[in-house]
Amino acid sequence: MKFIVQVRVMPLKDLLDPQGKAVLGGLQSLGLDGIQDVRIGKHIDLHIEAESPEQATSIASEAAKKLLANQVMENFEVSLVG
């Protein structure tokens, strides 16, 4: 069966996010008031052929650990969507 698994990779809370800070500056100079902080990460859709939803999720977690996320600086969340 085919599954789509989403992996969200975000910079750790305690680390600076220079990309987010740059975008925050950009939004403020566009006059968008009210935005106080911006954090930017990656959203990855994996299309996986697996025997069960559990297997698909497990393949996605392994992919995140091995390649998609750098766990020194980032954390990740895996969620099955379909």
Add this chain to the structure above:
Amino acid sequence: MKFIVQVRVMPLKDLLDPQGKAVLGGLQSLGLDGIQDVRIGKHIDLHIEAESPEQATSIASEAAKKLLANQVMENFEVSLVG
């Protein structure tokens, strides 16, 4: 009140995603079988000070249209999380 709004920016379905293709190659050469396609986009958390959830969502949509997403090549989804 403070709100957190998530903006997800993904390449349009009909467009090639070279970053996704490169990651797919990497995952396959790591021996992760079963992954058939990878698409990579951005996940952005906006911390917004607004009077209502509707206002926060509307600020986030404006930010996405003006800066976060390039609507020629990407689509975006806005969702309020807290």
